[in-house]
Amino acid sequence: MTIVSTSHAHISQTGAAPCDGPGAAPAALTDREPHVPAEQLVAEMVPPPRFDGVRFATYLPDPKQPSQAEAVRVLGAFAEGLGGGAAHGGAGRRRWFRREPRQQAPSGPRGVYLDGGYGVGKTHLLASLWHAAPAAPERKAFGTFVELTNLVGALGFQQTVRTLAGHQLLCIDEFELDDPGDTVLVSSLLAKLVENGVALAATSNTLPGKLGEGRFAAADFLREIQGLAAHFRTLRIDGEDYRHRGLPQAPEPATDDEVARAARRTPGATLDHFPDLLSHLSRVHPSRYGALVRDVGAVCLTEVKPVPDQSTALRLVVLADRLYDREIPVVTSGVPFDELFSEEMLAGGYRKKYFRAISRLTALARDGKALTGD
Incomplete structure (x- = not known):
């Protein structure tokens, strides 16, 4: 719903x-x-105002970092693959979101995880994916990990599942692994959403001052979401990391x-x-x-x-x-x-x-x- x-x-x-x-x-x-009415909490899950105007075309890859251009290409294709008739209503939309025939959902990874340090443009790319997804704004959601846990706290787990299950895409910025309880909660929520055909995209950051920690962020993420790991494709985005400057x-x-x-x-x-x-x-x-x-x-x-x-x-x-x-x-x-x-x-x-x-x-x-x- x-x-x-x-x-x-x-x-x-x-x-x-x-x-x-x-x-x-x-x-x-x-x-x-x-x-705030409960339904508005979901309706306001859109990219922050500072990312209103970002698009894949406005992301300027560093020529010295080929992974940045590759991320734009892969995410663009991922966005296009979310169509499948769902964005245009009609029978295709009903087939996409009906619960029983899960085999009719598009094949391949239903999620992407952007792995990289601070300052390489992960949020820019995530917001660009949200803008590019071929769905009405009310059928795609964008929020931080903290906003998602707060939404569950405000609506309750089952109501959150029912509310987000009809979405085409859920983007989670700054996925956080520092609270085991919250991680289990969100992982359980995402599992329910995947069952309903919702595509997922996520980013996370590593701690400033921990040089090299970013190399393990993807492994940590996939380990913590456990059963969902198979649904995610990891995109490593290299680039200058402001952590080096403190x-x-x-x-x-x-x-x-x-x-x-x-x-x-x-x-x-x-x-x-x-x-x-x-x-x-x-x-x-x-x-x-x-x-x-x-x-x-x-x-x-x-x-x-x-x-x-x-x-x-x-x-x-x-x-x-x-x-x-x-x-x-x-x-x-x-x-x-x-x-x-x-x-x-x-x-x-x-x-x-x-x-x-x-x-x-x-x-x-x-x-x-x-x-x-x-």
Whole structure:
């Protein structure tokens, strides 16, 4: 069953109205209570805004890395192979998605896995595959591994299966192997979707600073998904890996007054006390963090400090991903983002998430520096 949403998320404001223009009183994220209809959570599983315009034609392979051009060729053929009459409705579509005659599904691998380090364009290629797949937008889904687990948390396992089973393609960016429970959950979900003829595509990254780890990413992925491994074709994408350069240095934080001033003069900006925002995130389901920051022009935070525990840290990672997807600048006072997570966290099982959050928040903080200038 495919659900197409015609409704919009409702965001109640319990405090100040959104900042509509320079000089207006800034709103606060802590005043926002997003209520997203369950069907809209699925309808919004599309490539992030920064990848709206990407296509295979806009991916520029490095001539020194033939695997990049080969990936474009293979993914293009994979997208074409997803047609089979399904994209045009009619009897072909009914045959494709009817459960009983599974032998009528197209032969060959029903999934592709893009294996490679950071900065080689895997998300660009994955989003290009989504755009190229010959199906209506409501019959293909794109989301991160975390968004998929959050969807299951919001809808329940069986409802998620029923909702996604009518899709032609599911793209999963940043497949994560650091939580055995989540890996088993998603593997079980994907097995059900494969039974219903859904094609799969996935990427994952390896930890910055672990040179050579990318060479084992495909083996780790195929081992963890176990029974699904036979459905995936692995595409290795070589290229310069930004891990060799290390994490970018976080910019110097602003003062509280500079943060407040930036919030007042930036249309659509929000202004929050960082500890209060962390507390608010604990009361909002992570699947609604995207709605929480919808139409926000900038996020301004005072008194940023190291997160107190792992549960809080993981919620902050999800918020960082949603801010990065929407390219929302961040202006902060307090400690720089590279001091958000303790050494113990950065050495633990979720370290990849934390390094990603630092990198993304740092990039957004660099964008936000322009908002503090006189």
